[in-house]
Amino acid sequence: MTNRLKKEKNFIYMEVGEGQPIIVLHGLMGGLSNFGAVAEYFSTKGYKVIIPELPLYSLNLLKTNVKSFAKYLNDFIEYKEFKDVILLGNSLGGHIGLLYTKLYPKKVKALIITGSSGLYESAMGSGYTKRSDYEVMKKKAQEVFYDPEVATKEIVDEVYETVNDRNKLIKTLAIAKSAIRHNMGKDLPKMRQPTCIIWGKNDIVTPPEVATEFHSLLPNSDLFWIDKCGHAAMMEHPKEFNEILDSWLNTRNL
Template identity: 25%
Template sequence: MKKLLKFLGISILGTIGIILILLIIFYKSDIPIEENQEKYFTEESQYIEINSNKLHIRQMGEGFPLLLIHGSFSSLHTWQSWQKNLAQDFRTISVDLPGHGLTGPNPEAQYNTDYYAHLLWKLMKKLNYDSIAIAGNSMGGQVAYKMALLEPEKVKKLILLNSSGARIANDTAKFKDQNNFSVFSLINHPVFSKLMTSITPKFLFKMSLEQVYYDKSKITEDKIQMYYDLMLHEGNRTATLKRFSQRAPSEFEKLAKIKIPSLIMWGEYDSWIPVEHAYRFDSILPNSTLKIYPNAGHVPMEEIPEETAKDAVEFLKATEN
């Protein structure tokens, strides 16, 4: 018994010691709102207040409105190249979802995909867009198709890029169980998840980008820094942990009734959401087209923006037979 108590005591002290070392080496306080705003708020940026949220959005171009919805751990910056490439043909609207980017945390602590879908329809109403097209990546793909389920008559075209929702019933669970160590390993760990609000090593962001990009040469220091800065934006880390505890049903089976023309775009080398999920979306959506990219991973609109933007424009401009 004494040996067991001694072993437990040493284990507890060892754990405390490791935590203290991590705090000393990797502790990082939140980045003040003003600091990130100075770096990432552009001339196209504006804030729109909806339901206690101060949403950071960017509108660019002229033409039919296209709403762009980013994925988990990301921000509207993932659509930068698309917004430039589509500016001649469409009015693009990108938005930082609550808990992401310059929008920051939601005062009511609501972050699931159902909440996001309802919130974005309120944003569209405030911007006076009655009829839109929607594109969403990863978690943003699930938000996009939930918007289509809510108001199908208002959505003319739907684009899903490496969308979540096809594997399981809950929207923020692990994307792929067979993944090696990733940020999801920490988010789903009962101890380390709590530490992530104060210990967030920058190397995690480099590692995550290496997992979502197929071509690692396209990962720049500036890109890593941007992802790091915006995750450390005041309140975003705490919001991220709350978001992963708020799981709404994916409603994947309801996609069978969506008649909206849909384009499924997928990077073949996606290590977070396998390409097999693209075929599941294609099989359930009644009016879908599937495009697989052999030179991209989880964020094809960011990794191969010219190629994917071209395909998106062709799809959005195409008339139904």
């Protein structure tokens, strides 16, 4: 997917397909490649799938927060001249999508969240006291998934490099604190956009009760479960994830 990256103005992004724009928002430790199966599938279904690289580590430390990322997303959407976007976010990306929807409600046609932060953030930015120990970081990366084998050496290496880069670690912790500050609990009942919640039944980062709470607070939401699945459903069960989402988009005439 990296060979498809576009660099324009201050934006780096991947774009594939034509049609209704679906903007995909990656998480704190998640790269654009995590959504490869989503991009391949929906780009053949009448959608333009766009995955911007979020500026998690390139902004000034004081601006390294969820609100700045939502504003960056708005700058990107305005630059691309998109209207009525569908947002799809995993983990921190879901949180950014939720906050964006609160700040710019008229620009969002629908929202999809999976393993999203925004209600429960205690697992973000924690457990890095032994970051120099590769095996400890490998175990931490594996815990994201129900099947530890999904955490390839490439994924583990990326996590290890990130947490052992002092600048990135400081900003990771700043993002985690920002996520706690930007709890969305009071905002969700006012957000009436169609929302698809797809959740791993075995997610230990954002446990199943978090999905249930999102569903109860979001007035126009549908909740779907994937069994034997952890925090990144679109990676661990891409076929089932895509089928659930495709069916939901059709049901909602999106």
